[in-house]
Amino acid sequence: MTGLLVRPAEPADFAGVARLTVAAYEADGQLKGEHGYAAVLADVAGRAVHGEILVAADPATGQLLGSVTFVLPGTRYAELCGPGEAEFRMLAVDPAAQGRGAGAALVEACVARATELGCTALLICVRDGHAESAHRLYRRRGFVRVPEQDWTPLPGVDLLALRLALTAAP
Structure with a gap:
């Protein structure tokens, strides 16, 4: 699908972002024995304090299709990135909207966003053995493993x- 609207999430989006994020992780089997991670995923307001929540929406209907949390080093949700x-x-992409x-x-x-901020790299963690479609997406975009x-x-x-x-933006 082309023409998706990607924008910063607004507080009115947070409940929908929580729902679709938990649903996507559940559908992928990533919450089995998850030790409370669903609550972390659902705490969109908490994540928004420490990073930027972006959403992908259908421009015709406004329906939320997916979301992501963008963070910088030293913030609560940063796991890998350095200076x-x-x-x-x-x-996460709503299971009903995958493939769009x-x-x-x-x-x-x-x-x-990372390029705009002058960052030298963008990092992501993916769970081993899950979401092969995500692994393919990242490989196609040029992400490489850092074992x-x-x-x-x-x-x-x-x-x-x-x-x-x-490469930083000019």
Whole structure:
């Protein structure tokens, strides 16, 4: 789908963002034995204090199709990024809207935002063994594995680090 609207989330969007994010993670099997992560995903207002929440919406209907959290180093939700880098977290597309380009549009919005801020790289963690479509999306965009930054926040939750080198905007 072309012509998606990607914009900063507004407080009125937070409940819809929470719903679609939890639904996307549940549909992908990432919340099995999740130890409270669904509550973190649903706390959109809390994430908005520490980063930028972006949404992809259908421009004709306003329906939220996906969301992502964009963060900078030293903020609460930054896991990998260092000085001069940025990171995105919790990229989610409503299961009913998958395949319409929302995930790719959100990644591009994060790349644009990081470039606009003069960042040298953009990072993301992906769960090993889940969401092969997400892995493909990141590879096609040029993200590469950074195995030395892989980590395991909880037993059975292995996160793979991916990095995209950026050229600052002129």
